[in-house]
Amino acid sequence: MDEQQHATACARIIDTYRGGYFNDRAWLREAFGSVSRAHFVPDQVWWPQRGEDGLYPLIDRTLDPERWLDAVYSARTPLITQIEDGAVTPADGATASNAFTSSISCAAVVVQMLHHLDPQPGENVLEIGTGTGYNAALLAHRVGARHLTTMEIDPATADRARRALHARGVPSPTIAVTDGESGYAARAPYDRLISTACVQQIPPAWLEQMRPGGTILTPVATPFGDDALALLTTDGHGHASGRLVAAVSFMRLRSQREPRPWRDLGWPRLPDYELTAGPDGQSVRQRSACAPRETS
């Protein structure tokens, strides 16, 4: 199969997922079909599932081009592009280290996130976590490159993304090589902000740099094992609220890697929930604020 056939097959798989992320987003289907994902993926990437030897395999485009292209268009599997902030390199081959620090998110999650973000042409958009530049290219395709700012904390990763974006022969977005936790005030206010790195706490700078009625989409760490994709509407005065729309799994924003107590981050504790079970199934609900609490 050539790349176009892979892209079509991958889009068909994504179409089978509940949520129908391409439905009522014709621009997204068109962008997915016309922006080459392969163009942005490094020639050597790690597969994020251990092989029989217990190591994460390195997939090398030169040695096995078909396997590499299959991996690029695997709907459900991200590809790891950096480990331990670059301390483990492709020259090390397969690795036992699972300290993944940069990746290209799997195609299904990229599409799911852009569906929820729903950027409109000409809107001012901020992306946190440039990574390979693939998501930035899709965003630029939609809003126009001059309306997009993308931030990457890792200089080598940003440099590679810049080259990949420039090589497409279309205008490139603004790439800021600095800590995205501070946002990018120089081009605020933003209509939409998307983070492709997970936060424990929504950075105040993101809230402050949004327009009233703007959209923030970001993975947020939760006490439940998965991260949650938060879709928030901003009031333009430093506040935002909204829903947790999906369970996802993302690498942490570098500046928020150190775990903090869930209670300090606004999450309820397990004793704040009650479980009911019966022949019809079970349900878990948050207890009302006035219900008495077990203390043990």
Ligand SMILES: C[S@@+](CC[C@H](N)C(=O)[O-])C[C@H]1O[C@@H](n2cnc3c(N)ncnc32)[C@H](O)[C@@H]1O
């Ligand atoms: C899942 S990857 C991004 C995938 C990317 N959007 C793509 O299309 O390939 C997350 C990226 O966030 C970057 N990152 C982590 N912490 C950051 C921070 N504080 N500011 C900016 N970028 C950060 C990482 O270096 C990594 O490249």
